[in-house]
Amino acid sequence: MAEVTAFTSSALQVIYAVGAHKKEPERFDPTATLIRIHQVISLTGIGRATVYKLMTQPESGFPRSVKLTDSNARGAPVAWVLSEVLAWTRARIAARDNEAA
Structure with a gap:
């Protein structure tokens, strides 16, 4: 349960940072909140290069990014859906628990 609390705490920090400019961040x-790469890194604990590598591996189940502009140029801004990143993280935890059982 402490692991879930720690995960929830770090997720909430990112969530509140996302909504910090709003009057009611809670x-x-x-499912409609987009987060940028530094928040994905904070939530998952993996690095930028690994995020992009996992996106190219369908078997990883890592969520695809959402294009923020119509640009196809390298370095065009992208974001990830918060609920999808959290679901992927929970799936990794569940996979670990299934292996241990």
Whole structure:
């Protein structure tokens, strides 16, 4: 349970940082909240290069990014759906627990 609490705490820090400019940061829809790469790194604990590598491996189940502009140029801004990143993280935890059982 301590692991879940720690995960929830770090997720909430990112969530509040995302909504810090709003009057009511506790009211948001995680399925429509986009987070940038530094927040993905904070939530998952993996590095930037690994995030992009996992995105190219369909078997990893890592969520695909959302293009923020119509640009196809390298370095065009992208973000990830918060709920998808959290679901991937929970799936990794569940996979670990299944292996241990």
